[in-house]
Amino acid sequence: MQLTKEELSIIREECNCYESTRAASIEALKIVQKNYGWVSDDAIVLIAQILHISVSDVEGVATFYNQIFRQPVGQNIIRYCDSIVCYVTGCNAIKKTLECILNIKIGNTTKDNKFTLLPTCCLGMCDKSPVIMINEDVYSHIVLSKINKILNLYR
Structure with a gap:
């Protein structure tokens, strides 16, 4: 290099x-x-x-630093917050929904290299939990039924 x-x-x-x-x-x-x-x-x-x-x-x-990637990642990095507050407000369901829609597990990248799915311990928005971040865009008060719509913005 x-x-x-x-x-x-x-x-x-x-x-x-x-x-x-x-x-x-x-x-x-x-x-x-x-x-x-x-x-x-x-x-x-x-x-x-x-x-x-x-x-x-x-x-x-x-x-x-979890913002430095030591392996190739997709075009869009999805971070779901798994802090205690997001855990209580449903981050496990969000994680499972993202894994199902994207057909990948945590830490992996979709076959088309569009998305990489990563957990993060806190996005600093506990008052708006549950929260996901795609690239630099933060989505709060996540409702499972809206996840696909959000992902479509990045497809």
């Missing part, structure tokens, strides 16, 4: 905004993911070389 001159420039510029290059690693990971959709092992090694830090440091940052 190789990064473009523009990507390298942006990563180096980000390094100037932080006290250490390790602190800039999250931004470097975001840049790679934005352009490639996910962060491969080769990208982890490359970022470590660019930032002059260990591969394990970059890997540690990449695996800590």
Whole structure:
């Protein structure tokens, strides 16, 4: 894997905004993911070389943040909240409905690469539970009968 001159420039510029290059690693990971959709092992090694830090440091940052994808994902990322509040208000039924409609299990991607289904521990909208997030769009007070309609917006 190789990064473009523009990507390298942006990563180096980000390094100037932080006290250490390790602190800039999250931004470097975001840049790679934005352009490639996910962060491969080769990208982890490359970022470590660019930032002059260990591969394990970059890997540690990449695996800590659930917004960094370490395997290919679909065009649309569906996150369903499984916090205690969403659990009480029906997230299990939402999860089962999404799995049934999409014909995938949690953590998987549809065969057409349109959707990846992931749990998340909290979306910060407990007063509007249950909640799902598709890409950057949040849907609250989810009703099972409306899930298919919501998904159709992304098909």
